[in-house]
Structures are given as C-alpha cells and as structure tokens.
Amino acid sequence: MMQPTVAIDVEFRNVAKSFGAVVAVDNVNFQIPKGSFFTFLGPSGCGKTSCLRLIGGFEQPDSGEILIASESVAQVPAYERHVNMVFQHYALFPHMHVAGNVGYGLRQRRPRMSAREISKHVADSLALVRLSGYDGRRSWELSGGQQQRVALARALVNKPTVLLLDEPLAALDRKLRKDMQVELKNLQREVGITFVFVTHDQEEALSMSDRIAVMRDGKIVQEGSPTDLYSQPLDRYVAGFIGQSNFIVGTVVEAGDQVTIKTERSVLFRAPKSKVAKSLLAGDNAVVAIRPERISLGNKHEAGVESFAGRVAQVTFLGDQTEFHVETEQAGRLLVRMSSGHASFVSGDPVIAYWKREAGLALLNE
Ligand SMILES: Nc1ncnc2c1ncn2[C@@H]1O[C@H](COP(=O)(O)OP(=O)(O)O)[C@@H](O)[C@H]1O
Ligand SMILES: [Mg+2]
Structure with missing residues (x-):
C-alpha cells in the first residue's frame, strides 16, 4: 500500500x-x-x-x-x-x-x-x-x-x-x-x-x-x-528552551541505552540516553536533564529510584502546585514542582529528592 x-x-x-x-x-x-x-x-x-x-x-x-x-x-x-x-x-x-x-x-x-x-x-x-x-x-x-x-x-x-x-x-x-x-x-x-x-x-x-x-x-x-x-x-539548548529542566552535569562512566554518570562530586547515577541525541561514549561530558515536575520529595531513600539528599532552600506556592528549590550536596540546586496537596515541606527541611530513572535524559554536554 x-x-x-x-x-x-x-x-x-x-x-x-x-x-x-x-x-x-x-x-x-x-x-x-x-x-x-x-x-x-x-x-x-x-x-x-x-x-x-x-x-x-x-x-x-x-x-x-x-x-x-x-x-x-x-x-x-x-x-x-x-x-x-x-x-x-x-x-x-x-x-x-x-x-x-x-x-x-x-x-x-x-x-x-x-x-x-x-x-x-x-x-x-x-x-x-x-x-x-x-x-x-x-x-x-x-x-x-x-x-x-x-x-x-x-x-x-x-x-x-x-x-x-x-x-x-x-x-x-x-x-x-x-x-x-x-x-x-x-x-x-x-x-x-x-x-x-x-x-x-x-x-x-x-x-x-x-x-x-x-x-x-x-x-x-x-x-x-x-x-x-x-x-x-x-x-x-532545546531542553532548556522548551519548558524548564534541571541539568546535572557529569562524566559518562558506562554508555549504552542506560548511561551511568559520575557527577562532579563523584556520585554515580543512571539515566536513559536520549533517543534522538548524539550517542554518548565513556569519558564524554554529559548532562542529565530532569523536568521539575518529575522530581518528588520524601523523607528517606527508596529503592529503585535515583535520589539525592538535600535541604529545602526556598518554597514558592503557585496555587495547585508548589515549587521547591532543594540544595543537594551531590548535584547542586534542584528545582522540584509538586502538587500542593502532596508537599508539606518548609524551608530548611532535610529532604530526599528522587525520580524514576526514566525521568532523566542523558545528553552530550557540548
Ligand atoms: N535588514 C537587515 N539588515 C541588517 N541586519 C539584519 C536585517 N534583518 C535582520 N538582520 C540581522 O539578522 C539577524 C536575525 O534577525 P531576525 O531574523 O530579525 O531575528 P529574530 O526575528 O529571530 O529576532 C539579527 O542579527 C539581525 O540583526
Ligand atoms: Mg523577529
């Protein structure tokens, strides 16, 4: 046909x-x-x-x-x-x-x-x-x-x-x-x-x-x-221009569909490779883009997710949603957006910021 x-x-x-x-x-x-x-x-x-x-x-x-x-x-x-x-x-x-x-x-x-x-x-x-x-x-x-x-x-x-x-x-x-x-x-x-x-x-x-x-x-x-x-x-550039993203920079340790990345603070975490971007090889400078609405905050590390410990630095109430700036030791500052009903953290609270691995997107950091 x-x-x-x-x-x-x-x-x-x-x-x-x-x-x-x-x-x-x-x-x-x-x-x-x-x-x-x-x-x-x-x-x-x-x-x-x-x-x-x-x-x-x-x-x-x-x-x-x-x-x-x-x-x-x-x-x-x-x-x-x-x-x-x-x-x-x-x-x-x-x-x-x-x-x-x-x-x-x-x-x-x-x-x-x-x-x-x-x-x-x-x-x-x-x-x-x-x-x-x-x-x-x-x-x-x-x-x-x-x-x-x-x-x-x-x-x-x-x-x-x-x-x-x-x-x-x-x-x-x-x-x-x-x-x-x-x-x-x-x-x-x-x-x-x-x-x-x-x-x-x-x-x-x-x-x-x-x-x-x-x-x-x-x-x-x-x-x-x-x-x-x-x-x-x-x-x-596109990830930053279309919507908001968190960018965690690091170096590729192991490449494949899933990429293992070492952050500047030597912490390892994994993210799927972008389907459309240039391929990543071990040793490349990489950046993992994560949308603020894909990150959640909790009180303890969970299994099966990527997570970083940090402290709430700023809370902005937006009506149905609330934005949190979370200062993490290993990945710098992260922007997190959650439904207001699920988010009772206040400035200064210690938190765990976590996301499903597939919410991250590993890209070449050019
Ligand atoms: N008639 C013109 N003469 C000289 N430079 C121009 C002229 N039109 C556009 N440019 C230059 O070309 C580039 C692209 O401009 P433009 O197409 O107007 O961009 P945008 O619409 O995205 O703002 C700019 O650097 C602008 O200064
Ligand atoms: Mg114009």
Whole structure:
C-alpha cells in the first residue's frame, strides 16, 4: 500500500541569507505540511523574522531554494505569492474604518471586484475574527486585541495559501495574549490555512503549534511536535528552551541505552540516553536533564529510584502546585514542582529528592 502523502505548503532547501557579516539564516531546511500550525521558536536575533520575510518574498535568499505549494518562488515577487503577513504592530490604516482596512487588499485587485462582493468578503472575514458589526469603527475606538483581530481579518480576506504571523501577540498583555492564543488556534483549524508563526515565547509555541522549529544562531536546532521536543530534546539548548529542566552535569562512566554518570562530586547515577541525541561514549561530558515536575520529595531513600539528599532552600506556592528549590550536596540546586496537596515541606527541611530513572535524559554536554 502506498503511504498517504502530505502536501507541503512551504519548503526551504539549504536556504541561506546574510546581512553584511551577519548570517541571519544559515543553510536551513524544513517542510511545512499544508493546513498545519508551524512555529519558529527562538531568542531574539536567531533568524525567525528573516525566515518569514524570505517566505513572503520581502527578502531574497543568497543561496538555496524556497518552494511554496511545491513550486520554486525564486522568480515570484512578493505581491504574487499567495502569502499574507501579520505583524507584531498591527499597522492598521488610521484614516480608514475597520471595513476599509479589511477590504483594502480586495479594492486593489484588477480586474475590479464589485462593491457588493467586497463587502460580503469583509463581513465573512470579520465574522471569522468575531468582530461582526465593527465595520464602522476607527482604530482608536478598538482595544489592542481588537486591532490585532482586524489585522488578521485583513490578511484572511485575501484567502492566502499561507499566513505568516510575526509575534502577533507580543504587544498584548498576558491575559489577553492567553485568550488570543486559543482564538488563533481555533481560527487556524476553522479556516484550514497554513499558519507560520514566530515567537520567542515557548509556552505560546507549545500551546498552539502542530510543529515547532527551535532556532539558534540562524539554524534550526530541532524540529518536531511539541510533545517530541518536550520529551526528547536533542540537546541542552532545546531542553532548556522548551519548558524548564534541571541539568546535572557529569562524566559518562558506562554508555549504552542506560548511561551511568559520575557527577562532579563523584556520585554515580543512571539515566536513559536520549533517543534522538548524539550517542554518548565513556569519558564524554554529559548532562542529565530532569523536568521539575518529575522530581518528588520524601523523607528517606527508596529503592529503585535515583535520589539525592538535600535541604529545602526556598518554597514558592503557585496555587495547585508548589515549587521547591532543594540544595543537594551531590548535584547542586534542584528545582522540584509538586502538587500542593502532596508537599508539606518548609524551608530548611532535610529532604530526599528522587525520580524514576526514566525521568532523566542523558545528553552530550557540548
Ligand atoms: N535588514 C537587515 N539588515 C541588517 N541586519 C539584519 C536585517 N534583518 C535582520 N538582520 C540581522 O539578522 C539577524 C536575525 O534577525 P531576525 O531574523 O530579525 O531575528 P529574530 O526575528 O529571530 O529576532 C539579527 O542579527 C539581525 O540583526
Ligand atoms: Mg523577529
């Protein structure tokens, strides 16, 4: 039987782009499946916006090939690509009301679209972003969230193949951002358009994306589903960027699927090797990543788990969960997160921090 093939909407093949001496995009390869929510995640300056601008045709690559809907777009100017972009700053036309803003692109079309047709598309687009009835408002009569939804409607009205979103929620306050994350994800499902999203906020990326490309210094370090990246990070950078992790450094004593590691304080413990990371050999510098929610605190050493003795240095109540900073002799400071109901330790208490061996992930410490 043939494998069902997934249509690819955007593809980079060895794409590179420099600005003077700065390598903004460094031989990048990826494929974005049609209808998916794809996110570039990374710190400021790692090349996220440059990738979007290359897709949009606002920049030309120095080398490599860009394909949209399986066609090379080397010769296709920005205005002919079936791509629209939404920016962090909504950039609405202040002299136009909402309907004028949303219908702007349609009014530029040649041959002309009838006024009736335009107002129907505008109304459909405003309904999508839940702003029906706001046609006559001016931008200064709208909240930040509403302005951003108008910007979305203005992009969606063109029915692009791909919608590019460059940190569109970054200017919104926290509560509104959370609401908009849910709305944006629902909207993407509803319209089925491929969304290419850029953020430096890992929580935002995890909650919305089908796939995430984690970037660093112009390169994609790892690409995968949110659960892949969370449970099988390729290296310390990804493990630290996607969620929080404790990192215990040491040296590999014995390698295999299970790795035995000697900490800097000469304590031996074991952790499974990452399935996706480079292999570990005896003598390598290693780091074991352990998520704070996978560590528990108790009063005595148990059999069958990895454990370190320590003392509670700090307790932070977060509602349903509580965070503990535990100072251990052998592995330094560990961050532990437990359900508040199970955690009655206070600052200064001696404790045993323990985790199931499979909760650790041994990685090369580069
Ligand atoms: N037009 C430009 N001219 C000069 N340098 C640029 C230009 N655009 C981006 N850069 C540089 O390229 C690198 C990547 O930038 P960018 O893609 O905007 O990163 P991000 O969106 O991840 O913050 C940065 O070092 C930035 O200063
Ligand atoms: Mg940017």
